[in-house]
Amino acid sequence: MDYAVIMSGGMGTRFWPRSRNSMPKQFLRTVGEKTMIQGTVDRISKCINHENICIVTNRNYIKTITKQLPGIKNENIFIEPYNRETATCIGLAAIKLLSRDPDALMIVLPSDHVIQNTREFRKAIEAAIKIARRDDVLVTFGVVPTRPETAYGYIETGGLIEVNNTIPAYKVKRFTEKPNKTVAQMFLDKGTFLWNSGMFVWKAQTLLDEMEKYLPDLYLSLMTMKESIGKPNEEKIIENEYKKVDGISIDFGVMEKSLKITVLKTNMDWDDIGNWNALEKYYLKDDDNNIVNALCSSIDTKNCIIFGNERLIATIGVNNLLVVDAGDTVLICDRERDQDIKEMVKQLQMMRGFDKFI
C-alpha cells in the first residue's frame, strides 16, 4: 500500500521567535487559514487514503497533532525519543511501515511547505508512485530554480526516462545539498539543475537498502529497532538506539550518495516556508516594499518585514529589517542575516534561564 509520512518533529528555529519549542512553525497559521501541517495533510489526502497518513514527531507535539488533526489514527503517529534529523526520522517510519506491510511505499513530506497549484502536486505524486512501485529507485520532486538559493539541495538532471501525464522523469547526475552562493549561481546559470523540494517517494525496502550501503550504523540501529516493534520493550529499545545514532539529514546521508535517484521536473508552485523571508510572496506590500502584519507606524522605512503582537511598533529611517514581536521576545534582524536566527537560538540554549524564550 501507499503511505504518506509527514515529518513534523522539527523546531523551526529559523522562524523564531514565533516558532517555539512548545509550538513550532508547522503548527502555526503562517500562510492562509490552516496551520502548515493541516495544509500538508489536506493536500496529500487528495492523493491517498486518509487512513494511510502517518506523522513522525516527538512526544511534546502529540497533543497538538491530535487537536489539529483529529482524523489521524493514534497508531499512525510515530514517536521519536529525540530529534536525530531527517534520515533517522524517515528510517524509523520505514521500519514501522515495513513491519505492517512488506510492500509499503512511502511518500515523504515535510510539514512546512506551501503548494498552491495542488493539481500539479497530485499529478506529480501519481507519477512518482508509478515509477517507485515499478523501479527500485528514490524519486524526488524537482522545482525549476529562480535564484541562487543556498538553503536548498540541487539536482542535476541526466537523460530523460519518460513522461507521465506531462511530467518528465530524468535520471540524476548528481545531488548537491546546500551549495555555497558561488556554486548555487553556477548551477543556476547551467540551466540543467533543479531544486530538491524535500519530498520523496520510494518503497520502504528500497530506502533501507540504500541506507544499508551509505549509512550502515544507522541501518544496524534501525534493524535492532525493527526487531522490537510490537514487543513490550519497543519504546526502550528505540530510545537506546536513538541515543547511539549520529543525526544526519536524508540529503547528506543518502541522496548525495545514491546512484538510484530519479527526478521529476514538476511545475508546482512550491515554497518551503523555512524562514521569515519566505513569506514575501504571501503578504501584500506597502508602497515602500514593507510587509506589515502589526499595529505599526513608520517614517522612512523600506523593505522591512514587521510582525507584531499587541504592542505598537514604530520605525524610523530603517531599511531591510526583520522585526518580530512575539510577546515575551522581540527580534530585530538584518533581512540578509535571517539564516543566522538559528545561531541566535543556539546561543540562547547555552544561556542559563533562557529556555523559556526558545
Ligand SMILES: Nc1nc2c(ncn2[C@@H]2O[C@H](COP(=O)(O)OP(=O)(O)OP(=O)(O)O)[C@@H](O)[C@H]2O)c(=O)[nH]1
Ligand atoms: N520527526 C522529525 N521531523 C523533523 C526532524 N528534523 C526536521 N523535521 C521536519 O522536517 C521538515 C523539514 O525540516 P526543516 O525545514 O529543517 O525544519 P526545522 O528543522 O523544523 O527548521 P530549522 O530548525 O529552522 O532548521 C519539517 O517539517 C520539520 O518539522 C526530526 O529530527 N524529526
Ligand SMILES: O=P(O)(O)O[C@H]1O[C@H](CO)[C@@H](O)[C@H](O)[C@@H]1O
Ligand atoms: O530541511 P531543510 O533545511 O529545509 O532542507 C531540506 O528541504 C529543502 C527544501 O525544503 C531541500 O531543498 C533540501 O535539499 C532538504 O531536503
